[in-house]
Amino acid sequence: MKLLLHCCCGPCSIACIENLSSEGLSPALFWYNPNIQPLTEYQHRRDGLHAFVSAHNQPLEIVDTNVSTGTENETLQNCESCYRLRLEKTAAHAVEQGFNAFSTTLLISPYQQHETIHRLGEELAAQYGIEFVYRDFRPLFREGQTKARALGLYMQKYCGCTKNRDQGSGIRDQGIEGRHHRNAPVLSSPVPGPRSPIPFFDRLELLTGTEVLEKLAQTKALVFGLGGVGSWCAEALVRSGVGRIGIVDYDTVCESNVNRQVQATSRTLGRVKAEALKERLLEIHPRCEVTAWGETFSRENAASFGIENADYVIDAIDSLTHKLDLIETSCSAGTRFYSSMGMAKKLDPTCIKTGSIWETQVCPLARLVRQGLRKRGFDRDFTVVYSDEQPLQRASEPNSKGSIVTVTAAAGMILASLVLRDVMGSLVLPCSKGNT
Secondary structure, eight states: OOEEEEOSOHHHHHHHHHHHHHTTOOOEEEEOOOSOSSHHHHHHHHHHHHHHHHHTTOOEEEOOOOGGGGGGOTTOOSHHHHHHHHHHHHHHHHHHTTOSEEEEGGGGOTTSOHHHHHHHHHHHHHHHTOEEOOOOOGGGHHHHHHHHHHHTOOOOSSOSSHHHHHHHTOOOOOOOOSOOOTTOOOOSOSSOOOSSSSGGGHHHHHHHOHHHHHHHHTOEEEEEOOSTTHHHHHHHHHHTTOOEEEEEOOOBOOGGGTTTOTTOOTTSTTSBHHHHHHHHHHHHOTTSEEEEEOSOOOTTTGGGGOGGGOSEEEEOOOOHHHHHHHHHHHHHHTOEEEEEOOOTTOOOGGGEEEEEGGGOOSOHHHHHHHHHHHHTTOOOOOEEEEEOSOOOOBTTBTTOOOOOHHHHHHHHHHHHHHHHHHHHGGGOOOOTTOOO
16 A cells, blocks of 8 residues: 555654554655644744654655645635645645555544544545545554654644634744745744643643643543533533533524523524534634534434444433433443433532432432333443432422523533543542532
8 A cells, every 4th residue: 555644743743654654554744734824833843844754764745835825715714624625635646646545644633623534534535536544543642742752843832723823822923924944943842832732721731630631632422412411511521621522412492491501592592402502612622523413312323423432421311212222322332421310390409419320319300210221121330410309399380391500500510520530530539528
């Protein structure tokens, strides 16, 4: 196989090249990276890669771009358009030069939209009649970064475009006009960078350390049900640095959702809940890989959500049948699984607890779940979030399902906390006040 590997920078290339070489593949390297601002940033990344491959006798072709017009290109409106530009150029160049396969070092970064890159690679492979060599290099990310630091390679602090630069690292323009020079020096980072891989999470890193933050960036969670509990859980996970999340809900936003669902506002009425929440999550954490499904989970479509590939599955579904289906599917797949019980008709968030599904008390939904699971012959254990507050009954509306955000959001935060504490592992100290 003749493989052309698109390279975004030296640090990301090291582990990818070593991994492919261990498989018997010796890729030729290809640099094509428009829309990196400012000019000095573009130069440092290009020349850092050039210095690395020269020292290691790797074949490298550099296709330079006029980065001064990169952000003026109307086609580069989002991350996906940037990915497509690079991958399509690589695929076309590979065909022109007689390669029969291509890949990219973008697949190593936990801060890029991994599934989008994979999808685009496969689409372009079909378009150009060439193979896309897909590898999930993300587990090698930290190793590559460590080796790059040891070699003194330039370490960038943001993705590349102006929007990402200004929102992420706060680096300001250092002069983007004019064209670059091939003999620009290979330097250490000229601007002191933040401690954390993504500056939004500096305060979290002070609590967890860099290693846990990087682990969170590689974590994949699926949240089923985006109502008053699930929507807050999804937002808490993204605000805590989880780098990959799938969100699932068939419903649309209506007026009765506004009092407790995070994506429900006067502007999102009528929109699919999953799509509205995806938009919000990406505004919070633009580098998060968010996949939204506007559909109902069921046994029939269970395979389409990739549950077996998720690190965590969160159940915040209201429908009993679909809830039971998700419990069985997730537990059978061996995925870490947490489930929310009923939060309707409750007012006191301090009554919320976590525990085994088989040991819950008071919660009517938990009782129905246990009964349903027993009928299906299911006897496995899993952790649930429930409230032991007696449901409120209004004489005028005995069957109402009234809910309040202080309870539903608290349950969502606790669900997210279960994930975060599990990722952090030994860093978590037991709570002296019990399991509440």
